[in-house]
Amino acid sequence: MAEYTPDEMMTIAASRRLKDGAVCFVGIGLPSAAANLARLTHAPKVVLIYESGTIGAKPSVLPLSIGDGELAETADAVVPTHEVFRYWLQGGRIDVGFLGAAQIDRFANINTTVIGDYGAPRVRLPGAGGAPEIAAHAKEVVLVTKHSPRTFVERLDFVTTVGFHRGGDSREGLGVTGAGPRAVITDLGVLQPDAETRALVLTHLHPGVSVEEARAKTAWPLAVAPDLAVSPAPTEAELTALRELRARTAAAHGAP
């Protein structure tokens, strides 16, 4: 089997979560990489929607911004930004919202707003973007983010985007229609919500990763599923597709 990096494993594990034919609202960065990898491997008919209004985008390289020209050129339809949020997202037409996170808590709530106090932040993060409504309206949400105790925190400095709120059925009490986060994919493994408490539980480790490592990089006491599984290692086909995508992207953007 080929060598691969934890980042590659994370992207490939995330891509596998996307079913062929699913309509997917894609955030920029890791989610976009994973979603396009899915499209180039097992899910050729996945429909990728970016908040710039490109519906059914099929970029040959990863977009650096959510509004790169190739997204429009390859899309089935280009609609105004307000329409993508109103008819397509709020209208209930998105199967999967694919998002990243700067901070995440045990109920998969997300902070992308500030580190520190909102009125006098230590670090000002970019903010909400489309995430609060993507997380509310997509039929389900998949999160992709690297594992670190600064990311997987005991308590968020700010709740930008809701996951399972305070756990249990508290999300349903908010009146949202989507089912919420189905999985959090990291460079160490996969976390999924407990059916009852909705707290995240470690359900998969990527090959070679230990429970101890995952716990060390999670700031809350991480529960482990009794049937903890090991993610299948990347296949040659997956790795080749991902590396070719990254190479095309680097050539196009001059990015590493």
Added chain:
Amino acid sequence: MAEYTPDEMMTIAASRRLKDGAVCFVGIGLPSAAANLARLTHAPKVVLIYESGTIGAKPSVLPLSIGDGELAETADAVVPTHEVFRYWLQGGRIDVGFLGAAQIDRFANINTTVIGDYGAPRVRLPGAGGAPEIAAHAKEVVLVTKHSPRTFVERLDFVTTVGFHRGGDSREGLGVTGAGPRAVITDLGVLQPDAETRALVLTHLHPGVSVEEARAKTAWPLAVAPDLAVSPAPTEAELTALRELRARTAAAHGAP
């Protein structure tokens, strides 16, 4: 001077009310004929908007329907129907709403819904269409309709579209932004609202028409302006433009 019919006089008098460059929301039928005549004579830069979403339409023949293909082909922009009502009409971008009427009262309120009782109508008319909101939001309204006591009634069977409501400043109390009907053009003359009571006053007679005839064809006691004027007779240029427009229209639609 050439001979002309009362219908021709009415259409020409109505067309003169449209200033060059005005943005005009046009109803089908008489208003459309008058507005296009204005465009073909003294107001080449008038912007005609039809509720089918054609903005800046320049048809060579009169459309039989509000959605004839030539409106789209000659328009500066074609927008969805909801947009024309939201961004363009409700958004306050219309200078003149040009409408017809089946019944009209002394305050220029209009009925296009039923004759008789609403629950068991003697005659079921087409209904509101775009008129209630055109009359509310256009900066001013011009009405075109033939004079008859069945049209100019003492009391409407149904108020479909508001003019000056109950007179005085009662229209303003409805919270609408447009100033309301500025003139009613008929085949006999022109009626305009009194500055205070807002009741319609006969301000112009077309050549050869008497006050008595106008009063006989108005079911309420019609007030006459002290400075009652006579409309200028159609010019050769106006008549020629109108007749050529009608001839082109008849040839295109097979209509009389």
Added chain:
Amino acid sequence: MVNKHISLKEAIAEHVHDGDAVALEGFTHLIPHAAGHELVRQGRRDLTLYRMTPDVVYDQLIGMGAAKRVVFSWGGNPGVGSLHRLRDAVERGHPHPIEIEERSHADIANAYVAGASGLPFAVLRGYAGSDLPKHNDRIRTVTCPFTGEVLTAVPSIRPDVTIIHAQQADLAGNVQLWGIAGVQKEAALAARRVIVTVEEVVERIVPVPTGVILPSWTVNAVALVPGGAHPSYAHGYSERDNRFYQAWDEISRDRDRFRAWMDRHVLNTADFEAYRRSLADG
């Protein structure tokens, strides 16, 4: 992938049921007449019919007894006069009494937008001084939480089925329509199920100006029906048959003549092509 390309007959049989709330939209342009005929042929009953302008397509459905309730904003024969079957139903309860719900164009257009947007109601500045709200308790008010202004609130429209006619679909079922776009996109996205009849099936859609696209995954069935909007038209494919609209005034004025016309041209024809042939035969 499910093949969405089926016959109009199959599409109506599968997706439209007695009692459904149905919208056949098309603002003068692209009116789905072929689909209306097929509803008549299949004898659908008790339909709630949404349409801004009922036009000839609903005059026929109402006259044939398919409608329980009609929601509309302008019920005339454009440029000609009355819709006689609609009037006969409202004025004299023939062939049976129907419920009507009257709204304005601005209201219905906003209500489709709200439906497509997953909202329960739309906000507009509507009906100032009009008697319509007195006869329709579904025209209500809402107060702006910022300015205190009182605005009109209307319920969103979410049909069980929306049927539209468009110029093109590709093999996957992506749909493109252009020219006067009306409210079709919103009516389709507001509905639970969507049927589209098209002028042409193309291998690949070449986007045209003001082209409206419904991706294939928003559409349940696509049926090829060239000329399927007649007497309405499809921009780039046909012209509006204004003479037919004028002739309809006479055909529809008399109950027996209407019924004989519908029997001959719709009920006794197998499909839209046969209907067009029977019309050509006079």
Added chain:
Amino acid sequence: MVNKHISLKEAIAEHVHDGDAVALEGFTHLIPHAAGHELVRQGRRDLTLYRMTPDVVYDQLIGMGAAKRVVFSWGGNPGVGSLHRLRDAVERGHPHPIEIEERSHADIANAYVAGASGLPFAVLRGYAGSDLPKHNDRIRTVTCPFTGEVLTAVPSIRPDVTIIHAQQADLAGNVQLWGIAGVQKEAALAARRVIVTVEEVVERIVPVPTGVILPSWTVNAVALVPGGAHPSYAHGYSERDNRFYQAWDEISRDRDRFRAWMDRHVLNTADFEAYRRSLADG
């Protein structure tokens, strides 16, 4: 007819005043950078700046002290990281403290639609479970008068001036833009005054797919500025300068380096053409 074709310098001088609420829109595509530079050159102050994604264009305005208040939904350097001038203003009050009002993309997009529609507020399903409404009392609720559901209400946005960059204007001043359309049409129609910079002035507009047209009578000024979106792009005319966005991270990280860069390339250049030349000179 007023000639709307004037220079960008004249357009900014005439239509944008200190203290105005200004929207420079363009969702990654067609960001009106040339107009942003001209605001810096003319030393505008105390602006309320609306923009979904502040991007480099507002990072420059904020760093140069032009902003009193910034209303936004996502304040990062797309695909790169932070907007350092925005962060420096928020975190450390440099060059002076600014007010920020944070909303979500869905909120701001709806608020422009409401503004264009002449409504005082927009209704959406927004912010469920988010802390943002706790810090923004302009995110309120409204109750559906039909279902009783409680929905989010946000105030509409009506800028004093909206500035956009588009591909084409014709001689009369009709404007066409295509590709990713963003919220520019709504932002323009919501504003009291509209300035458009364009890649090209054409004698007659040939409509293209997804072309958005602002009729000339909705536009106050049109200025020809080829490449005026750089480092953003104009579909069909240029490509996004991704390397510039990456370089901006370093340029903007340090206050002095930022200021020296702005002095050299913006304040000491006469117009956008000179700016492009100074960039090319390195």
